[in-house]
Amino acid sequence: MPAPDAEPLRAAVLDWFGRHARDLPWRSADCSAWGVLVSEVMLQQTPVVRVEPAWRAWMARWPEPADLAAASPADVLRAWDRLGYPRRALRLQECARAVVERHGGVVPAGAAELLALPGVGPYTAAAVQAFAFGRRSVVLDTNVRRVLARAVQGAALPAPSQTAAEVRLAEALVPADDATAARWSAASMELGALVCTARSPRCEECPIAGMCAWRAAGRPVDEHAGRRRTQAWAGTDRQVRGKVMALLREALGPVPAEAVEAVWPERAQLERCVESLLVDGLMVRVPGADDDQPPVYRLP
DNA sequence: AATGCGGGGGT
DNA sequence: ACCCCAGCATT
Structure with missing residues (x-):
């Protein structure tokens, strides 16, 4: 199952990314590691379009971890506004305080140090390593999971919860050197976000449509369909x-x-x-x- | 392994 | 109406 044609797949995705990457502020060359970390926490279950303006205002107000650490929680929660899951806002402030207290106000680059920060889990730690420090890591978010499920595994959608096999597959596809690995992480996420979308994928625009196992199989329906019950909302x-x-x-x-x-x-x-x-x-x-x-x- | 946890926009 | 979104912490 580990794609024998990993190299052409990576090359096609990386080339596509060079032409279609969005110009997001946390991807700017002068964005700090703290700016990247803030964006990743905001993006935990909140779409990019809603995060972008909030992130700009947030970083203008509290540019460094020490700035956020010194803010009042009430101000933090008001600035978080309607991004959802407001506990994340409190955790982000706890994270800022931990960065100040444990790391002298500098975002750490090590996986263990990142994972120990409040609100930082496997995805966010990997994302900060890759996007803030240009290091090789296994960035496996909902977008990458979907791209790999389709292109390699031939499934319409990934399993409801992440499996160890998925992590191994993702790991096997990450390029060996730091710079290319970091770029691959951003590129594979971007492909999932813009082309290989959950609802109506744009296969005609996809750079790896020719090597996609799901497409080759005739785009079979989701095998987990029906088992994905969404949490009710009204009255909860x-x-x-x-x-x-x-x-x-x-x-x-x-x-x-x-x-x-x-x-x-x-x-x-x-x-x-x-x-x-x-x-x-x-x-x-x-x-x-x-x-x-x-x-x-x-x-x- | 399952649950709880916001809020809004796309289909 | 339903589904999805750069997940994490807790049980």
């Missing part, structure tokens, strides 16, 4: 938490309990969500002045 705790966070972000000051309760009619669910937001450190409860006065809530 995630939706309720999102409403509470939106209220707190937009408020100028502390919010009365009554206003928090107004965002959702089901009392028990709202209480559960408020408690979880408190546990997550995404909000703070300030007791009322009197014992029988209701509390107020604010961002941390």
